[in-house]
Amino acid sequence: MxxxxxxxxxxxxxxxxxxxxxxxxxxxxxxxxxxxxxxxxxxxxxxxxxxxxxxVDKSANEAIVHQLNTFKANGYPPAHGTLAARQAIATKFGVPEAPLTANDVIVANGCSGALEMCLNVLCDRGQNILLPRPGFPLYASLAETRYVETKYYDLVPEKNWEVDVVQLEKLIDSKTACILVNNPSNPCGSVYSKEHLKAILAVASKHHVPIIADEIYWDLVFKGNTFYPMATLTTDVPILSVGGLAKKWMVPGWRVGWITVHDRHGAFAEILEGLLNLSQIILGPNSVIQAALPEILLKTPExxxxxxxxxxxxxxxxxxxxxxxxxxxxxxxxxxxxxxxxxxxxxxxxxxxxxxxxxxxxxxxxxxxxxxxxxxxxxxxxxxxxxxxxxxxxxxxxxxxxxxxxxxx
Ligand SMILES: Cc1ncc(COP(=O)(O)O)c(C=O)c1O
The missing domain is CATH 3.90.1150.10 (Aspartate Aminotransferase, domain 1)
Structure with missing residues (x-):
């Protein structure tokens, strides 16, 4: 031809x-x-x-220099992250109410890379995703590029930017793939109470809609506030939580992020497999930082x-x-x-x-x-x-x- x-x-x-x-x-x-x-x-x-x-804390730099000098962290890491890095993430972020093993963790290129994989695994063309307004603009960019409709639920400034839960529920329809919740929030600087997070979870539970919890500002909360990981507050809503080194460890340029998969009663069985498939396309963050991750996550002083x-x-x-x-x-x-x-x-x-x-x-x-x-x-x-x-x-x-x-x- x-x-x-x-x-x-x-x-x-x-x-x-x-x-x-x-x-x-x-x-x-x-x-x-x-x-x-x-x-x-x-x-x-x-x-x-x-x-x-x-x-970043000096101990993190030292851990990286140490890893460099072993000459053992220069090869291709497994696509979804080294076992040691995933184990460290599971240890740092797993709690009895939302336990994690290394098998529940996917390492990604920054939290942005983690979010991209979450949207790719949960949303099909023609479906919709519920996003916060105001919200971090990457969510809409990722969705729109993939022909996923964006629907916005309002955050209410007079209530410290809490979600208008009644409106959130009304937005859900048969094509809703997931709800994205960002806590603590960029751009609002808000931190949700346990009760408020439970109210959001109740809506997700009633309509069987999974949640992507963007928890990159994990625990970066001021006196008088407490951070509750969303997965610790539900026994039935499946949650993909995303995080990374960018904010809590103050190294956005290192481009290390992760997804922790909080399955509930097998609802995410296919999703975990889908994430592993997606992670095979492009390798995660560089091998040296992955090798230093256990030190960074578990040894940075309080x-x-x-x-x-x-x-x-x-x-x-x-x-x-x-x-x-x-x-x-x-x-x-x-x-x-x-x-x-x-x-x-x-x-x-x-x-x-x-x-x-x-x-x-x-x-x-x-x-x-x-x-x-x-x-x-x-x-x-x-x-x-x-x-x-x-x-x-x-x-x-x-x-x-x-x-x-x-x-x-
Ligand atoms: C809410 C939120 N999610 C995700 C990210 C992306 O993080 P990363 O730099 O690790 O890709 C940011 C960065 O500013 C953010 O504010």
Missing amino acids: SSDRKKWSIRSSDVAKRAHNPIRQIVDKLKLDPKATKEFISLSVGDPTIFGNFN SYYAGNIKQLELNTKISVDAVSKIPGLSPVKPQGAMYMMVGIDIPKFKDISSDVEFSQKLMAEESVLCLPGECFNYPNYIRIVITPTVDRLEEAYKRMALFCARHHK
Whole structure:
């Protein structure tokens, strides 16, 4: 059979055409003024390493150097992760109410890779997935690329961003493949109570819909709050929990994530096999870090985690105090993670008509970058990343106050 092509005509695939990162399109509009004299301060990227104040514990570096020097961790690891790495994840995250063995763990390329596998194994083209609004934009990007419909359940700011459970239930139909729950939350910094998580689980149980629990901010919670892994609160809802080293260990660039499979009464038998199949396509994270994972997960001293929480709590206090005093802005106090959502009272501003315009002008005039709520499907808010150093945060809020004073009616 001969080809009838007479010239080059190469089109990108359907999948590539559908692939998009909604943050990118918005952030591209937020330009630094080339004539700006003020030093640029980014409150926009959820990467705690940028300012040098949050580091991985030294013991993790030592574990990696040790593994390098054995010359034994340089080969291809098994596709779903080495037994030692999976065993360490099972030991760290398994509890009597939700026990884990190494066979229930799949190692992935970051939590993003873990999420991709979860969506791929649970959702077919034409089905739908229930996502939080506001929420982390990767969920929708993954779903839409795969022709999976996205339906949004609202988080209620007046209730510390709890899920509108009544609305959640109404969204479920015969095509609902799963519910994604993110706790603690990006972008909200919320941490759900046991009772609230149980209310969500009750809906999932009633309609037999499995859950993907994005628990990447595992235990990053402030005084007065407790983190409950979702799988510990149910005996009948099957759950895929995803996590990684990026946030709790402050090394997003290491690209290590995982899925823990919490089956209930065999409901996930096919799903575990499907995940193993999917993991065969592209190998997980690099062999050296996998080899060091048992040390990193099981030997990092408790004082390291406590130190990070203390710093985040201080930054939260500084952020809430400063932003509450700025007319036109209303922060929702975070309970964990590393973000704060701030409501903008748009009608009170004389020349700002949206959160995107607020962020654009703040960037152009004050060289401070915050992501508009639009990036998280939630207009009239901005999201502030609270990991910068105290002096950078204070400077950013000083500039934000000047900016709002100029633009407020
Ligand atoms: C809620 C949430 N899930 C997943 C991820 C992705 O994590 P990773 O960097 O390990 O891919 C992030 C990163 O910011 C996140 O905030």
